[in-house]
Amino acid sequence: MNERVVRIAGLLLVLSAASGLGACGLRGDLExxxxxxxxPPLDGPTDPRVIKAEEQRRAExxxxxxxxKAPADTGAETGASxxxxxxxxx
Numbered sequence: 001m002n003e004r005v006v007r008i009a010g011l012l013l014v015l016s017a018a019s020g021l022g023a024c025g026l027r028g029d030l031e032x033x034x035x036x037x038x039x040p041p042l043d044g045p046t047d048p049r050v051i052k053a054e055e056q057r058r059a060e061x062x063x064x065x066x067x068x069k070a071p072a073d074t075g076a077e078t079g080a081s082x083x084x085x086x087x088x089x090x
Contacts, residue, residue: 034040
């Protein structure tokens with residue numbers, strides 16, 4: 001019985017080694033996983049960080065363009081006028 005266990009264990013060891021070595025160098029369509037720590041490299045224009053940065057840049061540009069279009073707050077809309085500055089006391 002002991003010899004049988006040794007043969008089965010040897011056979012399993014040989015089969016696992018053969019299957020492990022047989023898979024070396026084979027590449028499938030799996031993508032590289034994200035690293036556990038640190039900043040991963042950008043994956044091009046489809047990377048979510050690149051898309052988010054582009055959306056933020058567009059939002060800031062739109063806000064700046066809107067600020068330039070908006071009329072200056074002079075009080076003309078409400079009919080109020082800005083009082084003249086007081087003359088200096090001498």
